[in-house]
Amino acid sequence: MSGAVVVAGYALRESVRRRVFAVVLLLTLLFLGLFAFATAKVFESTGDFTVGRDIGTLDATGLVASTMLGLGMFAILFLATVLAVFLTLGAVRGDAERGLLQPLVVRPLGRTSLLLGRFIAAASVCAVYVALVYAATTLIVHQASGRWPDAVVGPGLALMAGSAVIVALALLGSVFLSATANGIVTFMLFGAGLVAGLMQSIADGIGSHSLGQIAHAIAIALPFEALYQAGLHALTADQSGFTGALIQLGPFGSSHAGGPGLNLWALAYVVLALAIAAWGFARRDL
Amino acid sequence: MTPTLSVTALRKDYGRTTALGGVDLEIGAGELVGLLGPNGAGKSTLVKIACGLVRPSGGSAAVCGAPAGSREARRALGYLAELFRFPGWARAEEVLALHQRLAGSDGGVAERAALLEQVDLLHARDRRVEAMSKGMQQRLGLAQALIGGPRLLLLDEPTSALDPVGRRMVRELLERLREQGVGVLLNSHLLSEVELVCDRVAILVDGQVVAAGRPSELVHAGGVEIETAAGVRRFAQATREQVPELVEGLVRDGERIYGVRLLTSSLEEAYLDAVGDRQEGAA
Numbered sequence: 120m121s122g123a124v125v126v127a128g129y130a131l132r133e134s135v136r137r138r139v140f141a142v143v144l145l146l147t148l149l150f151l152g153l154f155a156f157a158t159a160k161v162f163e164s165t166g167d168f169t170v171g172r173d174i175g176t177l178d179a180t181g182l183v184a185s186t187m188l189g190l191g192m193f194a195i196l197f198l199a200t201v202l203a204v205f206l207t208l209g210a211v212r213g214d215a216e217r218g219l220l221q222p223l224v225v226r227p228l229g230r231t232s233l234l235l236g237r238f239i240a241a242a243s244v245c246a247v248y249v250a251l252v253y254a255a256t257t258l259i260v261h262q263a264s265g266r267w268p269d270a271v272v273g274p275g276l277a278l279m280a281g282s283a284v285i286v287a288l289a290l291l292g293s294v295f296l297s298a299t300a301n302g303i304v305t306f307m308l309f310g311a312g313l314v315a316g317l318m319q320s321i322a323d324g325i326g327s328h329s330l331g332q333i334a335h336a337i338a339i340a341l342p343f344e345a346l347y348q349a350g351l352h353a354l355t356a357d358q359s360g361f362t363g364a365l366i367q368l369g370p371f372g373s374s375h376a377g378g379p380g381l382n383l384w385a386l387a388y389v390v391l392a393l394a395i396a397a398w399g400f401a402r403r404d405l
Numbered sequence: 406m407t408p409t410l411s412v413t414a415l416r417k418d419y420g421r422t423t424a425l426g427g428v429d430l431e432i433g434a435g436e437l438v439g440l441l442g443p444n445g446a447g448k449s450t451l452v453k454i455a456c457g458l459v460r461p462s463g464g465s466a467a468v469c470g471a472p473a474g475s476r477e478a479r480r481a482l483g484y485l486a487e488l489f490r491f492p493g494w495a496r497a498e499e500v501l502a503l504h505q506r507l508a509g510s511d512g513g514v515a516e517r518a519a520l521l522e523q524v525d526l527l528h529a530r531d532r533r534v535e536a537m538s539k540g541m542q543q544r545l546g547l548a549q550a551l552i553g554g555p556r557l558l559l560l561d562e563p564t565s566a567l568d569p570v571g572r573r574m575v576r577e578l579l580e581r582l583r584e585q586g587v588g589v590l591l592n593s594h595l596l597s598e599v600e601l602v603c604d605r606v607a608i609l610v611d612g613q614v615v616a617a618g619r620p621s622e623l624v625h626a627g628g629v630e631i632e633t634a635a636g637v638r639r640f641a642q643a644t645r646e647q648v649p650e651l652v653e654g655l656v657r658d659g660e661r662i663y664g665v666r667l668l669t670s671s672l673e674e675a676y677l678d679a680v681g682d683r684q685e686g687a688a
Contacts (some may be wrong), residue, residue: 125506136494218490222549225456226507227479405458 122228126236127243134206134244143202147248150194151255158187158263184264185355191256192278192354196347199249199282200309204302206241207289210234211396213298215405224405231397238290238393245282250275270353277350277377280385281343285309287392288343294399311337312344319348319375335375342385349377407470408433409481409557409588410455416463417450417612424450426612427464432557432588437579439599440592441676442609448592449487451609452559455590456484469556480509483555485546487562487592493535497526497545500534501552510553520548525574539566547575558582558589564598576602600672608679616679623675627668634661639668 134140165183211234214220223233253275261267268274288308292301315337322331338345352375410432417425425447432438440448453459454466457474471477491500501517510516521527524544534542543566550558564572572595579589579602593599599606600620608616608623616623628641629648633655640651645667652662670678 122507125503129503132499133492133494218486218488219492221458221486222484222489222491222504222546223507224458225479225482225484226504227476227509228507229476402460404460405453 122226122232123235123239126223126228126233127239128236130206130237130240131244134240139205143198143205147198147252150198151252151259154187154191154194154256155259155262158259161187162263180264180266181355184260184266185268187260187263188256188268188274188354189351191253191260192274192347192351195249195252195256195278196281196343197309198252199245199278200285200306202248203241203245203282203285204289204305206244207237207286207293208302208305209298210237210241210290210293211400211403212293212296213301215403216297221405230400234290234393234397234400238286241286241290242283245286246279249278249282253278268354273353273377274350277346277353280382281346281350284341284343284346284385284389284392287389287396291392291396291399294396294403308341309343312341312347315341315344316348338375339384342381342388345375345381346377346385348375349381352376406434408467409436409469410590411467411470412451412455412464413466414464415451415454415461415466417447417454417459418462423612425454425461428609428612428614430607430614430617432590434556434588435583435586436605437583437589437591437603439603439606440590440609441594441596441599441606443680446609447612448609449561450612452484452561452590452592455557456482456559480553481555482557482559483550483552484559485543485550485561485563487565489546491534491542491545491549494533496531496533497521497537497548498530500545501548504549504552508553512553516552520551523551523578524548525571540568540571543567544571544574547578556587558587559592560589561592562594563591564593564595572598596671596673596676606672608676610680616675620672623679624670624672625675627670630666630668631655631662632664632666634663 161183162180165179209217211220224230257268257271257275285305289301289305292304296304315334318330318334319338321327322334338348408431410430412428412430415425415428415430416423428447428451430438430451440451442448450459454461455468455473457479460474466473468478469481471481495503498517498521501520504510505512505516512519517530518527521530524547526541526544526548529537529541532541534545537545543563547560547563550560564575567575576598579591582589583604591599591603603620605618606616606620606623607614626644628639629643629645629651631638631640631651638655640647643651648665648667652665655662
C-alpha cells in the first residue's frame with residue numbers, strides 16, 4: 120500500500136504540474152464565467168414567465184434554477200470526464216510505449232500498487248475538481264435565484280462518484296488499448312451513458328416501459344450515468360406537481376433516485392474494473 | 406557464492422517467433438559481462454526477463470538467488486532501459502527522490518548528490534528533464550539505476566546517446582562498480598567499449614548464445630608484422646612462437662629490424678565471424 124501512496128503522490132504532482140492542467144483550469148474559469156453570465160440572463164428573461172391557469176401552478180424560478188443546475192451538472196460531468204481521460208488514458212500501455220513505465224515497474228512496489236496509485240491520484244484530482252466546480256455553479260445559481268437545490272451535498276457526491284467510475288474505466292482501458300484508442304472508447308462510453316439518459320427522459324415522457332427498461336439497463340451498465348441521474352433527481356427531490364413533472368421530463372432533470380443499492384453497485388463496479396486492470400497488467404509484457 | 410544473475414535454458418516465444426531459444430548465462434559478483442548481437446537477437450528480451458518486465462516462456466532466471474520478477478529480485482537490481490523516459494516536468498533531484506522512495510532507499514540527499522556527482526550532473530540537479538539534452542537524460546538514467554546500491558546492474562545500451570567524454574565516464578563508473586562487487590550485464594552495440602571494460606562476452610544470435618568467453622579468448626591470432634629498413638613485412642600465418650626464427654632469418658638475410666608486432670583480430674572481427682557464420686548457416 121505504501122508503494123501505491125508513493126505513486127499516487129507522484130501522479131498528483133504530475134497532474135498539477137503538466138501544462139495542460141493550467142489549460143483545464145483556464146477553460147474551467149471561462150466556463151464558470153459564461154455559466155454565471157448565462158444564468159443571470161436566463162433569470163432576467165424568465166422573470167415574468169407564466170403558463171395557462173388550467174395546467175397548474177408553475178414555480179418558474181424553481182424550474183429555471185433546477186434547469187440551470189442540471190445544465191451545470193452535465194457540464195461538470197463532461198469536464199470531469201475530460202480530466203479523468205486526460206489523467207489516465209495512457210497510464211499503462213501509453214506510458215510503456217513512451218518508456219515512462221519501465222523504470223517504475225522494475226522497482227519493488229508491484230504492478231497492482233502502481234495501478235492503485237494512479238487510480239487514487241486521478242480519482243482524487245477529479246473529485247476535488249468536481250467539488251469545486253459544483254460548489255461554484257450552485258453558488259452562481261443561488262446568487263441569481265435565491266434558491267438552493269433540495270439536496271446540496273448529495274448531487275455533488277454523486278458526480279464525484281461518477282467521475283471515479285470513469286477514471287476506473289479509463290484506467291482499465293489503458294491496460295489493453297493504446298492511448299488514442301482508449302480516449303476514443305472512454306468518450307464513446309460517456310456518450311452512450313448520455314444517450315441512455317435522454318432515452319430515459321423520452322421513455323418517461325411517452326410512457327414507454329420497454330424503452331425505459333433499456334435506458335435503465337444501460338445506466339446500470341455504465342453506473343456513472345446512473346449516479347448522474349441520481350444526482351439530478353436529488354437536486355429537485357422535493358419539487359412536486361407541475362413544476363416537478365416538467366423538471367423530470369426535461370433534459371436536465373431525472374425521475375430516477377439513487378440509493379444504497381446504486382452506491383454499492385458503483386463501488387463494486389470500480390473494484391471489478393480495477394481488478395481486471397490489475398489482472399491484465401500483471402500479464403502484460405513491457 | 407550466489408551469482409548475481411543466473412539464467413538457465415531461458416526461452417521466450419512471441420507467438421510463432423522465438424526471441425530466446427534456451428539461453429544459459431551467469432554473472433558473478435563484481436563481474437562485468439557484455440551481451441552482443443545483431444538487432445532482434447534477443448538481447449533486450451533477456452534483460453527485460455531478468456528485471457521482470459517480460460515473462461519467460463520457459464527456463465528460469467534468478468537475480469541474487471531470487472526468481473526474476475519477484476520483489477526480492479527487483480530489490481537487488483538496477484536497470485537502465487534502452488528506450489526510457491522520465492517525466493519532462495520533473496527535476497533531476499525529484500526523479501531520483503521518487504526512485505529512492507520506490508526502491509526503499511534511505512540514502513536521502515547525500516545519496517542523490519553522490520549519484521549526480523558520479524554521472525557529472527550535480528550542476529543540473531534542479532533542471533527539469535524536458536530542459537536536458539538526450540545525453541544528460543541518459544546520465545540521469547544511469548544515476549537512477551544506481552539508487553539503493555544494486556547488486557546487479559542491467560544496462561541496455563547505456564551509452565547510445567553519450568559523447569566520448571560521457572562514454573569514458575560510464576567506463577570508469579563500471580570499473581568502480583566492479584571493485585564494489587556489483588555484477589553488470591552490459592548490452593551494447595559498441596564493441597570497442599565492451600572489449601575495453603567487460604570480463605566476459607556472450608554473443609547472441611537468433612535467441613541463442615553462439616560464442617561466449619573472455620574477449621581475449623574470442624579474438625584469434627592474425628599473424629606477425631615486422632618493421633624492417635625495407636618496409637613492413639607481414640607474415641599472416643605466423644604465430645608468437647615463430648617470431649624468433651623469423652627475426653633470425655631476416656637478420657641473416659641482412660635486414661635491419663626496427664620492430665615486431667603480433668597481430669590479433671579485434672572483438673569486432675570475432676563478432677562478425679560469429680554472427681556471419683551463424684547467418685550463413687541459417688541461409
